[in-house]
Amino acid sequence: xxxxxxxxxxxxxxxxxxxxxxxxxxxxxxxxxxxxxxxxxxxxxxxxxxxxxxxxxxxxxxxxxxxxxxxxxxxxxxxxxxxxxxxxxxxxxxxxxxxxxxxxxxxxxxxxxxxxxxxxxxxxxxxxxxxxxxxxxxxxxxxxxxxxxxxxxxxxxxxxxxxxxxxxxxxxxxxxxxxxxxxxxxxxxxxxxxxxxxxxxxxxxxxxxxxxxxxxxxxxxxxxxxxxxxxxxxxxxxxxxxxxxxxxxxxxxxxxxxxxxxxxxxxxxxxxxxxxxxxxxxxxxxxxxxxxxxxxxxxxxxxxxxxxxxxxxxxxxxxxxxxxxxxxxxxxxxxxxxxxxxxxxxxxxxxxxxxxxxxxxxxxxxxxxxxxxxxxxxxxxxxxxxxxxxxxxxxxxxxxxxxxxxxxxxxxxxxxxxxxxxxxxxxxxxxxxxxxxxxxxxxxxxxxxxxxxxxxxxxxxxxxxxxxxxxxxxxxxxxxxxxxxxxxxxxxxxxxxxxxxxxxxxxxxxxxxxxxxxxxxxxxxxxxxxxxxxxxxxxxxxxxxxxxxxxxxxxxxxxxxxxxxxxxxxxxxxxxxxxxxxxxxxxxxxxxxxxxxxxxxxxxxxxxxxxxxxxxxxxxxxxxxxxxxxxxxxxxxxxxxxxxxxxxxxxxxxxxxxxxxxxxxxxxxxxxxxxxxxxxxxxxxxxxxxxxxxxxxxxxxxxxxxxxxxxxxxxxxxxxxxxxxxxxxxxxxxxxxxxxxxxxxxxxxxxxxxxxxxxxxxxxxxxxxxxxxxxxxxxxxxxxxxxxxxxxxxxxxxxxxxxxxxxxxxxxxxxxxxxxxxxxxxxxxxxxxxxxxxxxxxxxxxxxxxxxxxxxxxxxxxxxxxxxxxxxxxxxxxxxxxxxxxxxxxxxxxxxxxxxxxxxxxxxxxxxxxxxxxxxxxxxxxxxxxxxxxxxx
Numbered sequence: 001x002x003x004x005x006x007x008x009x010x011x012x013x014x015x016x017x018x019x020x021x022x023x024x025x026x027x028x029x030x031x032x033x034x035x036x037x038x039x040x041x042x043x044x045x046x047x048x049x050x051x052x053x054x055x056x057x058x059x060x061x062x063x064x065x066x067x068x069x070x071x072x073x074x075x076x077x078x079x080x081x082x083x084x085x086x087x088x089x090x091x092x093x094x095x096x097x098x099x100x101x102x103x104x105x106x107x108x109x110x111x112x113x114x115x116x117x118x119x120x121x122x123x124x125x126x127x128x129x130x131x132x133x134x135x136x137x138x139x140x141x142x143x144x145x146x147x148x149x150x151x152x153x154x155x156x157x158x159x160x161x162x163x164x165x166x167x168x169x170x171x172x173x174x175x176x177x178x179x180x181x182x183x184x185x186x187x188x189x190x191x192x193x194x195x196x197x198x199x200x201x202x203x204x205x206x207x208x209x210x211x212x213x214x215x216x217x218x219x220x221x222x223x224x225x226x227x228x229x230x231x232x233x234x235x236x237x238x239x240x241x242x243x244x245x246x247x248x249x250x251x252x253x254x255x256x257x258x259x260x261x262x263x264x265x266x267x268x269x270x271x272x273x274x275x276x277x278x279x280x281x282x283x284x285x286x287x288x289x290x291x292x293x294x295x296x297x298x299x300x301x302x303x304x305x306x307x308x309x310x311x312x313x314x315x316x317x318x319x320x321x322x323x324x325x326x327x328x329x330x331x332x333x334x335x336x337x338x339x340x341x342x343x344x345x346x347x348x349x350x351x352x353x354x355x356x357x358x359x360x361x362x363x364x365x366x367x368x369x370x371x372x373x374x375x376x377x378x379x380x381x382x383x384x385x386x387x388x389x390x391x392x393x394x395x396x397x398x399x400x401x402x403x404x405x406x407x408x409x410x411x412x413x414x415x416x417x418x419x420x421x422x423x424x425x426x427x428x429x430x431x432x433x434x435x436x437x438x439x440x441x442x443x444x445x446x447x448x449x450x451x452x453x454x455x456x457x458x459x460x461x462x463x464x465x466x467x468x469x470x471x472x473x474x475x476x477x478x479x480x481x482x483x484x485x486x487x488x489x490x491x492x493x494x495x496x497x498x499x500x501x502x503x504x505x506x507x508x509x510x511x512x513x514x515x516x517x518x519x520x521x522x523x524x525x526x527x528x529x530x531x532x533x534x535x536x537x538x539x540x541x542x543x544x545x546x547x548x549x550x551x552x553x554x555x556x557x558x559x560x561x562x563x564x565x566x567x568x569x570x571x572x573x574x575x576x577x578x579x580x581x582x583x584x585x586x587x588x589x590x591x592x593x594x595x596x597x598x599x600x601x602x603x604x605x606x607x608x609x610x611x612x613x614x615x616x617x618x619x620x621x622x623x624x625x626x627x628x629x630x631x632x633x634x635x636x637x638x639x640x641x642x643x644x645x646x647x648x649x650x651x652x653x654x655x656x657x658x659x660x661x662x663x664x665x666x667x668x669x670x671x672x673x674x675x676x677x678x679x680x681x682x683x684x685x686x687x688x689x690x691x692x693x694x695x696x697x698x699x700x701x702x703x704x705x706x707x708x709x710x711x712x713x714x715x716x717x718x719x720x721x722x723x724x725x726x727x728x729x730x731x732x733x734x735x736x737x738x739x740x741x742x743x744x745x746x747x748x749x750x751x752x753x754x755x756x757x758x759x760x761x762x763x764x765x766x767x768x769x770x771x772x773x774x775x776x777x778x779x780x781x782x783x784x785x786x787x788x789x790x791x792x793x794x795x796x797x798x799x800x801x802x803x804x805x806x807x808x809x810x811x812x813x814x815x816x817x818x819x820x821x822x823x824x825x826x827x828x829x830x831x832x833x834x835x836x837x838x839x840x841x842x843x844x845x846x847x848x849x850x851x852x853x854x855x856x857x858x859x860x861x862x863x864x865x866x867x868x869x870x871x872x873x874x875x876x877x878x879x880x881x882x883x884x885x886x887x888x889x890x891x892x893x894x895x896x897x898x899x900x901x902x903x904x905x906x907x908x909x910x911x912x913x914x915x916x917x918x919x920x921x922x923x924x925x926x927x928x929x930x931x932x933x934x935x936x937x
Contacts, residue, residue, distance in 0.1 A: 005042040007162055012661040013037070013045065017072075019342035021049075023314045024352075025174055025334060027140070027150040029079030031057040038064055039075040046154070046163055047342075051313065054154040056080040056163050080166065081152050084110060084136040092130040092138075099146040099170055102128050106138035107168065115153060115169040120146030122280065126270070139168060149174045149315070155707075158714065160681050160694050175315025175335060194322075195354075197292035201250040204242040204261035205288065207231060207281030209271040228267070231278035241282050246289040264288070293322065294336060294354030314338055318353055467641050689718045697728045699743065703785025707734040715747070722751040723782075736764040741773065748782050754793075755782040771801035771808070780817075792817035806830050844881040850932035853892060856900065857915055863922035864898070870915045871903070874931055879909035887933035889913045895923045902931070 002010045015036035022030045031045065039045075039059055046056045057077035064073040087110055094102045100117035107114060126145050130138040143150050148170040157164030208228040230239040242261055251259035266284050271277045312335055320333040337352040409429070411419045417436035421429035432443045432452050441457035456465035474481035482489050642649045648657040654671020660680075668677040683692040697712025712728025725747035733739050741761030748755040756778040763773050777786055779793035786793065794815040801808040806829055814823020814836075822837030839848055856872050857864070864870055876885065884906045891900040897919025904912040913931060917923045 001046050001161075002039065003044045003046065003162060005044070007044070009161060010043070013039075016343045016661075018344070020339060021342055022337065022339045024337040025149060025315050027081075027143075028337070029057075029081070029152070031077040032074065033077065034072065034074045036070050036072055038062075038071050038073050044080060044163075045075075045077060049342075054156060054163065056154045056166070058082050079152060080154075080163075081112075081136065081139075081150075081168070084112065084139065085134045087135040089130045089133055089135060089138055091132070094126070094128040094130075096125050096127065098125055099142055099148060102126075102142045102145075103139065103168065103170060106130060106135055106142060110135060111166060113165060113167045115167040117170045118148060118172045120148055121172050121283070122147030123276070143170055146170070148172060156698070158694075158698060159692065160696055160698075173315060173317075175313050175317070177317050181312070181316060181318040192295055192297040195294045195296070199288075199292060200262060200264065201246070201291055202262050202264045202285065202288040203244075203246045203250055204240050204263045205281055205285040206240045206263070206265040207277055207284070208239075208265060208267050209274070209277045210269055229272065229274060229277065231274040231281065234274045235278055241278070241285050243285060243289040250289070250291075292354070293320075294352055295320075296337075296350060296352040298348065298350050312338070312351065320353065467643070469643060683716075687718075690716050692716055697726070699728060699730065701785070702783065703788060706736070708732070717747075717749075721747055721749050722753070723747045723755070730759070730761070730763070733763075736768070739763045751783045752781045754778070754780050757782075765801075769801055769803050769808070771799050771803075774798040790818055804829050841878070843878050845935070846876065846878055846880070847935050848932065849876045849878070849885065849935075850887070850930070852930050854929045854931060855926065856891075856913055856929040857927045859924045859926065863924035864915065864917040865922050866917055866920060868917055872913050872915065873910060874913055874929075875910040876933065880935055881908075883935045883937045884908055885911060885933040886936055887911045887931055889929055889931040891915075892928040892930055893925060895919065895925050895927060897921075898923055898927050900927075900929055905933075 002013055004010055013033070013035055016033060017036065018032070018034040020032040022028060022032075033039070033045070039062055041059055041062060043059045044056055045059070046054065048054050056079070058080045059075045059077045060082070062073055062075045064071055084107075089106070092105050092108075094105060097105075098117075099120050100114060103117055104114050123146060128142065128145055130141070133141070139150060142148070149172070151169040151171055151174055153165075153167040153169060154163050155165040155167070156162065208230060211228045232239040235241070240263075247259055247261055250262060252262050254260040266281060268277060268280050271280060314335055314337070316335045318333050318335060319330075321330055333354050335351060335353050338349065339351075340346075340349040409421045409424050411421070411425060413419060417434060419425075420433045420435075422431040423429040430444065432454075434441050434443075434452070434454065439457060439459040441454040443452040443454045443456075445453055447453045456463075458464070471485050472481055472483050480490065640650065640652050642651065646659050646661070648655070650656075650671075654669070656667070656669040656671075657665055658667035659665045665677075666679045668675070670676060679695070681692070681694045684690045692714040693712070694714075695711045696709055697714070699708040699712075700706065701708070708730050710729035710731035712726055714724050714726040716724045723745065726743075726745050728743050728745075730739055730741040730743060739762060741759050741763050744758040746756050756776070758777075759773060759775045761773060762770060764770055774797070776796040777793060778795075779786060779791060781791070784791045786795070796813050798811045799807070799809060806827060808829055810825060810827040810829075812823060812825040814821050814825065816822070820836070823835075825834040826832075827834070839850075841847055841849060851874070854874065857870055874887075874889075885908070886905045887902045889900045889902045891898050895917075897917055899916045899918055901914055902911050903914050911931075911933065913929060915927060
């Protein structure tokens with residue numbers, strides 16, 4: 001897909017001839033695309049690559065030429081991270097910050113988000129300043145400082161029609177670090193290009209850090225610096241590190257003939273810690289103790305060397321063995337660069353691997369070189385404009401490549417000619433080309449008797465076919481043509497339509513000729529009167545008008561003749577009025593009246609009027625051209641098939657089909673309604689309330705990081721909403737893998753509004769165990785994850801799993817807030833029923849009812865005698881509408897001799913409690929009671 005600089009979709013790219021995509025570990029990410037059509041600067045190209053990842057490229061520069069009448073454009077694009085080079089940073093400083101904090105500060109004010117940021121291979125924290133630089137330079141400076149590599153990620157918006165998020169990751173190692181990939185290079189592999197860097201191989205490396213600032217006797221800085229710090233104090237007194245194994249192969253000969261170390265130094269001007277300096281120097285020696293080598297080849301040649309390109313990505317580690325050296329060279333290498341033609345085949349892909357990792361400045365130099373190459377290609381563009389040169393060759397080669405892929409099976413039959421089928425003759429071919437003596441013919445089906453039904457033929461007299469697919473119909477000189485792509489139709493001035501020249505129809509119409517003749521006749525009549533008598537003037541005017549009438553009848557239709565008659569009568573009347581008028585009045589009246597009638601006639605010359613004249617009132621049928629307008633007149637139009645580059649409509653069968661730029665069918669209507677298909681994203685409107693359906697609907701849990709995809713329907717409101725309602729399948733979870741659930745989300749207008757969510761189906765828990773789920777959540781603030789301690793809401797949840805651990809199969813109904821949970825949970829694996837919260841009930845339907853510390857008896861100056869009993873009544877307060885209560889009771893008080901029990905249970909509104917004093921003394925204290933009743937049907 002292609003978008004303008006503001007992100008508005010412009011459609012798919014048609015007719016891509018080449019699309020060279022180059023990606024490398026140094027953050028190079030370019031796309032050089034050759035297409036028939038035009039791409040403009042700052043337009044964006046987005047697509048999903050072969051590994052299922054979205055990519056976005058920004059058009060930096062273009063070259064457009066016309067070849068064979070078609071615009072051919074080469075657009076030089078780079079990854080859209082390049083847009084960060086247009087945002088300037090004046091001064092931002094980081095103190096003892098990690099890489100993530102530095103990246104976040106660099107990206108402030110841009111639309112790019114911080115992704116995964118790892119610790120770093122050089123340092124974990126640093127003082128890093130962004131001063132008078134671009135955001136892109138700040139990002140690269142962060143990566144260089146911490147020893148990280150830049151990796152971009154693009155995510156589509158919920159509609160899937162444009163890029164919604166742009167993310168920058170800083171990782172220690174792009175690609176797969178632990179791999180079994182192996183590459184062996186030998187002298188017999190001539191199709192692999194090997195580059196050995198000109199830099200020296202170093203076996204002993206001195207490391208120096210920051211210079212020590214000089215001070216005076218008062219401890220004040222003098223502005224000077226003494227020697228740089230070293231790590232000798234923490235490295236047994238040696239200010240260097242060395243590789244004795246590398247010495248055997250890469251040392252230099254000494255004066256005594258022995259091998260001496262190849263020496264160099266490295267500076268780390270920001271390093272103040274000797275231990276850190278030692279680590280940095282050791283890491284630097286590892287990259288310089290072996291030759292810097294790279295290998296470039298296509299995937300076929302790499303396969304011969306033992307490296308399979310399938311699933312290979314930029315940055316992947318690879319074991320390199322180079323047996324062409326005297327001592328075989330063994331390297332820990334990587335896939336440094338992949339160059340592929342997205343419009344070509346996998347065999348054209350070139351891969352570079354080795355132990356080189358270009359710097360940012362080297363990449364900029366390479367980009368400048370590419371620009372120089374672009375400018376130097378003007379000669380090639382000139383040849384393309386003339387229909388020759390490499391660009392037209394690429395176009396022709398691409399067409400031949402597609403046709404060759406189809407294949408064919410040829411049979412020479414004596415006396416008949418050559419037959420070419422799409423399948424072997426004995427495998428029921430469906431297409432046939434027959435070449436005979438001086439003719440050829442084509443068929444795509446057979447007759448009922450089994451003979452080929454040839455409907456397209458050609459011989460020396462021409463081409464005969466039911467349907468012709470072409471861009472332009474033209475005569476040899478190009479004067480008369482019909483462009484089927486644009487609809488433009490042109491006839492030369494010499495062409496005739498119905499016996500009339502096109503030039504006459506398009507310029508001087510019959511009505512215009514009538515106008516000229518009528519006006520001339522009237523003027524000539526008035527001018528010719530002179531000093532003659534009015535009687536002779538009347539006779540002369542009548543004669544001239546009659547002549548004008550005759551001429552008008554010859555040149556115009558019946559309607560035009562009527563207009564001429566009106567002009568004639570007006571002229572005659574003017575002459576008659578001359579008996580009482582002056583000569584000049586007669587001349588003026590005749591002139592003005594004739595002109596007025598002619599002007600009125602001109603206004604009546606509508607397209608319908610002209611069409612009727614051309615077709616004799618619709619009796620004549622055909623194609624006509626008048627005043628640069630094309631007219632088609634027919635009782636009906638009969639056509640079997642209407643077809644274009646990406647659309648097909650069979651008017652006989654009713655089949656309608658559309659395909660995307662890759663030829664994949666996206667719309668299919670079979671005419672009967674039994675196998676209709678609409679693929680891709682679909683919505684019922686472009687604005688207002690509407691449905692939006694997508695086979696790749698994406699969800700992200702609130703507070704989570706997983707990407708969840710599946711088919712979905714969004715119910716879009718007519719006005720803004722933080723989340724529109726949707727129903728979607730969860731087919732793939734980036735953290736759990738493949739699952740199968742259906743979700744219902746009610747959406748919300750504002751981000752912090754309350755809302756609800758339902759999920760049902762089969763999923764996996766965080767231990768990758770499969771489980772059935774029914775989950776319904778209602779939250780007070782939907783922007784807060786339900787797992788957050790600050791969340792609150794209500795839930796109805798059921799889980800079922802083959803596992804037998806606790807909480808693998810349970811059901812729960814509960815509500816919660818930051819203070820805790822109230823609800824019921826049943827766990828079948830443990831056999832426990834968990835309950836939380838105060839005991840209550842519905843009015844007139846309490847399942848349990850009772851009281852704690854209910855005052856059963858108060859002495860009021862009296863007492864319960866020894867051996868005596870007292871009966872009191874406990875009321876439920878909400879009588880049961882259905883059923884009855886049975887209960888228990890227990891004494892609660894300081895008098896241990898009081899015994900309590902219930903009596904008269906089975907009522908709807910309460911029960912009696914009997915108090916009995918079993919003590920040896922009268923009870924004179926207040927007694928309390930705990931009682932509980934339960935409802936029975």
